[in-house]
Amino acid sequence: MSHPPPGPPPFDRRQLSSVLWTLRDYLADVIVIGGWVPGLYQLSGTLPTWRSAVSRTTELDVLVQPQLPSSGRPSIAEALSRAGFDPIDAGPAFAIWQRHAEERAAIEFLVPLRGPHRGIGRVTAVQGQERLGAIQLPDVATLQKFVVQLPLLIEGPATKPERLDVNVPLLGTFVVTRGAIFRQRT
Numbered sequence: 001m002s003h004p005p006p007g008p009p010p011f012d013r014r015q016l017s018s019v020l021w022t023l024r025d026y027l028a029d030v031i032v033i034g035g036w037v038p039g040l041y042q043l044s045g046t047l048p049t050w051r052s053a054v055s056r057t058t059e060l061d062v063l064v065q066p067q068l069p070s071s072g073r074p075s076i077a078e079a080l081s082r083a084g085f086d087p088i089d090a091g092p093a094f095a096i097w098q099r100h101a102e103e104r105a106a107i108e109f110l111v112p113l114r115g116p117h118r119g120i121g122r123v124t125a126v127q128g129q130e131r132l133g134a135i136q137l138p139d140v141a142t143l144q145k146f147v148v149q150l151p152l153l154i155e156g157p158a159t160k161p162e163r164l165d166v167n168v169p170l171l172g173t174f175v176v177t178r179g180a181i182f183r184q185r186t
Contacts, residue, residue, distance in 0.1 A: 077132045
């Protein structure tokens with residue numbers, strides 16, 4: 001009996017594809033910054049020999065700008081609602097959305113802190129996006145300065161894979177910033 005080679009646990013590609021497909025109209029405007037970043041690098045082929053475990057998180061952390069016009073697109077909240085996501089935090093602007101289907105996927109929107117430190121962890125409305133909020137965090141603005149776009153083939157609603165380009169921070173920036181903000185997240 002042969003055993004699979006040691007390495008990271010399998011990445012839930014179906015869940016990732018579903019969440020990214022939901023956000024596809026806004027992927028050029030946002031940056032994926034959370035635990036899925038190493039997995040995205042691995043899936044893109046940029047780091048095919050990743051040695052450490054890939055996060056098993058079901059939550060996608062997305063960094064947005066304080067102003068994100070819809071520019072003729074359905075709003076992010078509308079796209080999320082259509083895909084079965086519901087807001088799970090207090091409104092009127094919602095920063096955390098979860099799909100209560102079998103995979104329980106969640107998306108958390110974050111924005112750089114602007115203003116006094118008492119705003120850390122508070123939800124602020126994203127201007128130009130009806131019902132969308134983002135949690136204010138310090139030290140995440142650096143992630144917007146050092147970004148790379150990863151091409152991913154994902155499972156769209158059609159039978160063939162679809163290419164989506166996803167913005168992520170450079171790995172060094174990701175690691176340093178993740179350490180800086182880890183204790184500030186609730």
